[in-house]
Amino acid sequence: MQVSFSYDKKKTLQALRYHFIARPEIKWMMIVVNVFAVVAAALFYFHKVRPEPFLLGTIIWLVMMLSVWYLLPYSIYNKATTFKESFTIYFSEHQIKLISDVGYVDWPWSKIIMFFESPHFFHLYFDAKSFFLVPKDNMSDDFRHDLRALLKEKID
Numbered sequence: 001m002q003v004s005f006s007y008d009k010k011k012t013l014q015a016l017r018y019h020f021i022a023r024p025e026i027k028w029m030m031i032v033v034n035v036f037a038v039v040a041a042a043l044f045y046f047h048k049v050r051p052e053p054f055l056l057g058t059i060i061w062l063v064m065m066l067s068v069w070y071l072l073p074y075s076i077y078n079k080a081t082t083f084k085e086s087f088t089i090y091f092s093e094h095q096i097k098l099i100s101d102v103g104y105v106d107w108p109w110s111k112i113i114m115f116f117e118s119p120h121f122f123h124l125y126f127d128a129k130s131f132f133l134v135p136k137d138n139m140s141d142d143f144r145h146d147l148r149a150l151l152k153e154k155i156d
Contacts, residue, residue: 001147005135006086009077011120015133016073018118026068037061089134091150096124098132109154122151 020026037057044054077083090097096107107126114125122134136144 001091001143001150002088003134003138003143004086004088005138007083007133007135008120008137009083011135011137012083012133013073013077015118015121015123016076017069018121019123019131020068020072022116029064030068033057033061033064091147112155115151115155117148122147124151 021030037054037060040049040053040057043049044051085100085102088099090099095109096112098105098107111126112124113127116123120136122136123131124134125131139147
């Protein structure tokens with residue numbers, strides 16, 4: 001199975017957002033900040049606290065959302081030359097082979113610890129923070145179905 005692709009900026013940024021929001025530390029931070037903002041708003045409404053905690057919670061929430069939604073994805077996208085290249089990826093029974101103009105790399109299935117699927121990509125993870133995005137754009141429905149089955153079979 002093989003597919004050739006290059007990255008679309010909008011879809012790639014969305015995939016990076018999925019990656020960050022799926023991180024457990026980001027999830028917990030969002031929960032804590034949201035709970036703090038709601039509690040501060042309720043206490044402010046019932047005149048139990050001054051407006052500063054409510055304002056602080058709102059500012060923290062806005063900064064966090066801007067960071068996760070815009071700053072992190074754009075900084076990763078702009079730093080990585082990977083997103084500006086074209087690739088051909090081969091999926092076989094023993095490995096994944098990725099070829100670009102710069103060279104190639106072989107990944108045995110044992111290197112990939114997990115995967116998940118977002119609307120436009122398959123996210124292949126090598127460890128908790130390093131991953132590779134495989135766009136679904138040039139894939140037929142049958143190819144996507146077969147690839148999904150292969151990934152489920154090969155990745156624990």
